Amino acid sequence: MxxxxxxxxxxxxxxxxxxxxxxxxxxxxxxxxxxxxxxxxxxxxxxxxxxxxxxxxxxxxxxxxxxxxxxxxxxxxxxxxxxxxxxxxCPNLRPHAHFHDEVTGQTHDVDLPETLFAKLKSELPPGFDANAVEITFRGKAQSSAN
Amino acid sequence: MxxxxxxxxxxxxxxxxxxxxxxxxxxxxxxxxxxxxxxxxxxxxxxxxxxxxxxxxxxxxxxxxxxxxxxxxxxxxxxxxxxxxxxxxCPNLRPHAHFHDEVTGQTHDVDLPETLFAKLKSELPPGFDANAVEITFRGKAQSSAN
DNA sequence: CTTGCACCTTAGAATCATTCCAATTTGTTG
DNA sequence: CAACAAATTGGAATGATTCTAAGGTGCAAG
Structure with a gap:
C-alpha cells in the first residue's frame, strides 16, 4: 500500500x-x-x-x-x-472574522486582534451577556493568492 | 370608511x-x-x-x-x-448589530458607535475592500422590557 | 472467545424555507 | 377603450438539511 x-x-x-x-x-x-x-x-x-x-x-x-x-x-x-x-x-479555531468575496464567492479568514472582540462585547448595553460574537465582511478581494 | x-x-x-x-x-x-x-x-x-x-x-x-x-x-x-x-x-436602517437571545430565540437590535464599524473595516488586511460588515452576538439577555 | 449493547453509518424519505412558473389581474399609457 | 408592462397568485419545484429505520462495528463482561 x-x-x-x-x-x-x-x-x-x-x-x-x-x-x-x-x-x-x-x-x-x-x-x-x-x-x-x-x-x-x-x-x-x-x-x-x-x-x-x-x-x-x-x-x-x-x-x-x-x-x-x-x-x-x-x-x-x-x-x-x-x-x-x-x-x-472551518477548522480555524482562533477567534477570527470572515470575508465573503462577492465576486468569486470565496470565504476568507480574517484574523482580528483579540482586543476587538472584547471591545465589541463591552459595547453591549447592560443586561446583554454575549458568549459569542460573529463578524462578517462582504466585499471584493484582490484575489491573487488563492 | x-x-x-x-x-x-x-x-x-x-x-x-x-x-x-x-x-x-x-x-x-x-x-x-x-x-x-x-x-x-x-x-x-x-x-x-x-x-x-x-x-x-x-x-x-x-x-x-x-x-x-x-x-x-x-x-x-x-x-x-x-x-x-x-x-x-428589520426596518431599522441605521448601522447596527444584532443580538440573538439563545433562551428566547428573540433578536434584538444593538446600536454601536459608527466608529466601531469604521475601525473594523480598517483592520482588514490590504487587498480586502469591504462594503458591508455584519456583527452578530449570541447569548443571554435579561429579557425584561420586550 | 462470543454475546450484549451502545455507538455509528447508511439509504432514502421527509421537512422547511424559499424560488420558480405559468396563468391571471391590475394599472397605466397611448 | 386597447395594449402592454408590472404585480400577484397558487402550486409545483428546489436545495440544504434532518429524520428514520435498519443494518454494521467493536469493545467489555462473563
Missing part, C-alpha cells in the same frame, strides 16, 4: 477530543477532519462529501453531515453561515 | 422610494412595510404573512416574499440571517 501520502495530517488530537466527549474515532470522522485541515477553503457539506468519497467510496452524505456536526460539537471545527447559503466548515 | 386606525403608519416615503426604482406602490407592499414598522421584532416571512393576512385575506405567501425582497432592494428594510434559520426582516 502507499504510505507517505496517506499519513493522517491532523495533530492526532482528534481521537482524544472525541474520547473526551465519549465518542469514538472512526475512519469517517478522521477523514472528514483531514479533508477540512488539508484544504482550508471553507467547503460545504457537499464539497466535503466529494473530497472524501474517493478515499472512502462507501461513505454517505448523511454521514458527512453527522461527522461535521460531531466535529463542531467537539470544538474542532466551526460552522460558518452566510445569507442562507449552505453551511461552510 | 374608518380613518384614524387605518392611516398608513409609515412616513409616506414608500411610494417615493419605490418610484425611484421604477416600481409601483401596491396595497400588498404598503401593508407588508407597515407590518414591519408596527412591530419591530424581526419577523420571518411566515410571521409577516400571518400579520398581513387579516387585513388582506387574499394575499399569498409568494407575494409576501416578493414584497419583502422588493423592500430590501429599495433599501427600506434589511434581511437578517442567523445560522440557517429563516430570514428575518
Amino acid at each position: 502507499a504510505t507517505a501520502t496517506q499519513a493522517p495530517r491532523h495533530p492526532a488530537g482528534l481521537a482524544q477530543k472525541l474520547a473526551d466527549s465519549g465518542l469514538r474515532s472512526t475512519p469517517q470522522r478522521e477523514l472528514v477532519y483531514d479533508v477540512l485541515l488539508t484544504k482550508r477553503d471553507h467547503p460545504t457539506a457537499d464539497e466535503v462529501f466529494a473530497r472524501v468519497k474517493p478515499e472512502l467510496p462507501g461513505i454517505s452524505l448523511a454521514t458527512v453531515y453527522n461527522c461535521l456536526e460531531t466535529l463542531v460539537q467537539c470544538d474542532l471545527v466551526r460552522a460558518v453561515n452566510f445569507e442562507r447559503g449552505p453551511t461552510r466548515y | 374608518a380613518t384614524a386606525t387605518q392611516a398608513p403608519r409609515h412616513p409616506a416615503g414608500l411610494a417615493q422610494k419605490l418610484a425611484d426604482s421604477g416600481l409601483r406602490s401596491t396595497p400588498q407592499r404598503e401593508l407588508v412595510y407597515d407590518v414591519l414598522l408596527t412591530k419591530r421584532d424581526h419577523p420571518t416571512a411566515d410571521e409577516v404573512f400571518a400579520r398581513v393576512k387579516p387585513e388582506l385575506p387574499g394575499i399569498s405567501l409568494a407575494t409576501v416574499y416578493n414584497c419583502l425582497e422588493t423592500l430590501v432592494q429599495c433599501d427600506l428594510v434589511r434581511a437578517v440571517n442567523f445560522e440557517r434559520g429563516p430570514t428575518r426582516y
Whole structure:
C-alpha cells in the first residue's frame, strides 16, 4: 500500500477530543477532519462529501453531515453561515472574522486582534451577556493568492 | 370608511422610494412595510404573512416574499440571517448589530458607535475592500422590557 | 472467545424555507 | 377603450438539511 501520502495530517488530537466527549474515532470522522485541515477553503457539506468519497467510496452524505456536526460539537471545527447559503466548515479555531468575496464567492479568514472582540462585547448595553460574537465582511478581494 | 386606525403608519416615503426604482406602490407592499414598522421584532416571512393576512385575506405567501425582497432592494428594510434559520426582516436602517437571545430565540437590535464599524473595516488586511460588515452576538439577555 | 449493547453509518424519505412558473389581474399609457 | 408592462397568485419545484429505520462495528463482561 502507499504510505507517505496517506499519513493522517491532523495533530492526532482528534481521537482524544472525541474520547473526551465519549465518542469514538472512526475512519469517517478522521477523514472528514483531514479533508477540512488539508484544504482550508471553507467547503460545504457537499464539497466535503466529494473530497472524501474517493478515499472512502462507501461513505454517505448523511454521514458527512453527522461527522461535521460531531466535529463542531467537539470544538474542532466551526460552522460558518452566510445569507442562507449552505453551511461552510472551518477548522480555524482562533477567534477570527470572515470575508465573503462577492465576486468569486470565496470565504476568507480574517484574523482580528483579540482586543476587538472584547471591545465589541463591552459595547453591549447592560443586561446583554454575549458568549459569542460573529463578524462578517462582504466585499471584493484582490484575489491573487488563492 | 374608518380613518384614524387605518392611516398608513409609515412616513409616506414608500411610494417615493419605490418610484425611484421604477416600481409601483401596491396595497400588498404598503401593508407588508407597515407590518414591519408596527412591530419591530424581526419577523420571518411566515410571521409577516400571518400579520398581513387579516387585513388582506387574499394575499399569498409568494407575494409576501416578493414584497419583502422588493423592500430590501429599495433599501427600506434589511434581511437578517442567523445560522440557517429563516430570514428575518428589520426596518431599522441605521448601522447596527444584532443580538440573538439563545433562551428566547428573540433578536434584538444593538446600536454601536459608527466608529466601531469604521475601525473594523480598517483592520482588514490590504487587498480586502469591504462594503458591508455584519456583527452578530449570541447569548443571554435579561429579557425584561420586550 | 462470543454475546450484549451502545455507538455509528447508511439509504432514502421527509421537512422547511424559499424560488420558480405559468396563468391571471391590475394599472397605466397611448 | 386597447395594449402592454408590472404585480400577484397558487402550486409545483428546489436545495440544504434532518429524520428514520435498519443494518454494521467493536469493545467489555462473563
